[in-house]
Amino acid sequence: MGDEDAALRELRALRSASLPPGVAQFVDRMSATLQANKPLGFQLEFGLAPDSNINRATRSDTLGTVLGDFTLDEDAKARSGVGAMVRGLAQARFPLSDSIGLSARASGEANIYRDNDFNDITLDLSAGPQLRLGRTRLTAEAGVTGQWYGMEAYQRAWRLSLGGTQPIGSRSQLRVDATARWVDNKFNNLQDGHGRSVRARLERALSPRLLVAGSLGLDRFKAEDDAYSTRSWTAGLSAYRDIGRITVNAGVDFGRLRSDEQLALLPESRKDRWARFQLGAVFRNLTVAGFAPVVRLVVERNQSTVEYYDYKRTRTEFGISRAF
Template sequence: MEFALAPDSNINRATRSDTLGTVIGDFTLDDEAQAKSGVGLNLQGQGYFRLGIQPGADLLVRASTSATLYREPDFNDVTVGVQAGPQYAWGGNQLTFSFGPSWRWYGRDPYSMTIGGNVSWQRPTGKRSQIRLDGGISHVDNKRNALQTADDFTLSASLDRAFSARFGGGLQVYGFREAARDPGYSLASGGASVYLFREMGRTTLVGTMAYSHLEADERLFLYPERRRENRYSASIAATLRALHLGSFAPLVRLKWERNRSSIEIYDYRRVAAEFGVTSAF
């Protein structure tokens, strides 16, 4: 569970430009289509239970939610999901299948409904490291724009390693394909991220850096060129367990994002912070 106040320089990940270049001239953007700053309440939670089926096999059921809430509800972003499936363990391997729906609301209205499944395989690669492979297929029903309804395909691989009992890190690479009804909204992306963690007394520090590249299949008729993007992000977080209250401990996190896009409306900068509490049961 995590609860945090989140000051953000760009709560809607929008452009700072007041115009949008199109094939028929520049359009003036509405205020809500431009970058807005604000302070929100960031909530995240996940719960699960495991039911034994037979030796080496369990039924795993997981529910999760995330929400960012603002004084202006037009920018509220809420997601709820449930997944269930069997999990098998043998010889250090762990294979998990999961399937279920998720729902997203943006502002006051439903944004999308997703139904899909995932498979995950994990195994140690020594006493200090492990590898994990994940793949997923889902169908996304976009409630705002039927042309953005799509089938999504994801594949990722990650390696985690402990350099010592109090210091470690990891690397992840991924690929993503979205096949939408309109080829202008269909896209492919891929990227990589790295993280390091360090235990300093009763404080845990975690730093991350990530890069991804995105390309759309075709140009939307309104825009002068096809959508292409390079996104960079970084964050640093500290969990201060020395100041805990029960199972809850203070959390401080700083985030930075830069998305460079060939389409003005997707080009943005963002700096955000989170000040709250977190707990793992």
């Protein structure tokens, strides 16, 4: 009927009752859909994150060069730790007509450790128009991202993005995004440059409780120094399964990267083989005051011809999440 606030109130009242699992899932999905269309929305997640490699660094003691092996400093090697993890997202929508609107987003992520040298903080701001043509949704966006590492400015990036979402039948949806970015690296001017990327993601509901998604991305980055210029691709497959009021997700991603040239001191150019596995769950059946427990396990492996980029990492997250 168009009265979203009243509908959300009724759904909240229903969620407070003891509902059969199938009805509870329907209520949760309807509520999530209405939340996504709210003029103003917030999401917050925080917790603890034990990590075997907080700096994504190598475990090798040396770096092979054309002059022989160089010994790596302890700070350049893998360090483990337990950090406080915080993620947040705020978004606003301003409808101009039934088919045209404006949106703005602010998001951030921080991993804070006892040793401030390894603190990693990222903030992102973006805004742009949205257009609906029948069942097709088109978006354009301008944004800026800032990253701080060790409490010092690490890099800043500006981007322009175009995207489109198209339903395919009643069970599938395809989204394609193309992005241009410009990067200013505060630690090394030779890594300044510009990049182009394109990414496609196809989602399909196999049943009311099971959704699978596949993705493919291509990226080209041209830096001031060709040794830092790269070409890469990534691919992934993920699945989401509702078990009562628990949502379980699993995903695997892998990719390849290669640099245009080698650094003068290195015997060969950089070539990476990267893989990532994630398993997580959101326990909405244990919600208290709107906050639901979240658990994740992430395993990463990057195999590189340059020891400096070769690393292994296992990270677990224990936290709580809520949408407002």
